[in-house]
Amino acid sequence: MVIQARSVTAEAFDQFVLLPENRDRNFELIAGEIVEVVSNSYSSLVSMLLGGRVSVFVFDHGLGWVTGADGGYWVGDERYIPDAAYISKVRQPQPSHDAYNPNPPDLAIEVLSPSDDRDDLRLKIVNYLNAGTTLWVVNPPLKTVEVYVPGQKPRVLTINDTLDGGAVLPGFTLAVKDVFPE
Numbered sequence: 001m002v003i004q005a006r007s008v009t010a011e012a013f014d015q016f017v018l019l020p021e022n023r024d025r026n027f028e029l030i031a032g033e034i035v036e037v038v039s040n041s042y043s044s045l046v047s048m049l050l051g052g053r054v055s056v057f058v059f060d061h062g063l064g065w066v067t068g069a070d071g072g073y074w075v076g077d078e079r080y081i082p083d084a085a086y087i088s089k090v091r092q093p094q095p096s097h098d099a100y101n102p103n104p105p106d107l108a109i110e111v112l113s114p115s116d117d118r119d120d121l122r123l124k125i126v127n128y129l130n131a132g133t134t135l136w137v138v139n140p141p142l143k144t145v146e147v148y149v150p151g152q153k154p155r156v157l158t159i160n161d162t163l164d165g166g167a168v169l170p171g172f173t174l175a176v177k178d179v180f181p182e
Contacts, residue, residue: 007032010077017079017099026070029079030120037081039069043113044083046140050109050179051084057165057172064088064106065095072100073108075131080124082108083138086169104131107168111138134168143180 008016013029016022026037039047047069055066065087072081085105087096092103108128110121121137128135129150137146145163147155157163157176165172 008034010074010079013079014100026072026081027079028072028081029077031078031123035117035120037069038115039083039111039113040115043111043140044069045181046138046179047083047109047111049181050111050136050138050174053174053178054084054086054107054109054169054172057169058086061171062089063169064090065092067101067105073104074100074102075104075124075127075133078124078127080108080128083111084109104128104133106132107134107136107165109136109138112140134166136163138179140180143176145176145179 008029010029013034016034017027028035028037051066051068058064058066067085069081069083071085072079073085079100082105086107087101087103087105091106096103110124125135125137125148129148132150134150135148137148139146143159145157147157147163149166159177159180161176163174163176163179
């Protein structure tokens with residue numbers, strides 16, 4: 001849901017999200033517009049299943065930090081809140097305490113929900129890739145995972161495939177069917 005339709009600077013956005021009335025709400029800055037992030041129970045469940053697996057892998061291997069659907073990041077001049085994200089200790093030795101981490105994540109996981117805007121998603125994909133972020137776009141109705149890696153062609157994985165961490169999370173694998181609870 002677009003909150004602010006006129007173009008907003010990153011600085012104005014950063015001030016807006018810190019207002020007391022916005023404390024318990026999640027916002028993204030997409031193409032100069034303030035967008036409130038809203039999900040649904042099923043998309044949230046899927047993001048927790050996948051994000052949880054990534055989190056355990058990262059923790060067990062001492063690789064870095066994983067955030068959930070409240071962890072925001074600067075991606076260029078935009079501000080995004082992926083459903084889950086990973087940033088390595090190599091790039092960020094300590095976890096960020098900022099409202100929006102000034103470093104883009106190494107991996108972002110976006111789980112589609114009915115409120116997502118396709119144009120916003122396309123823009124986010126381009127911006128994540130330009131920032132050097134690998135992106136997994138999970139589509140619950142289609143039971144697919146689109147994998148975007150900077151400098152590579154996108155791949156679409158189905159429930160018959162296995163998702164792997166590639167160069168970002170070497171050794172991580174998960175059957176796509178295990179991302180969806182049915």
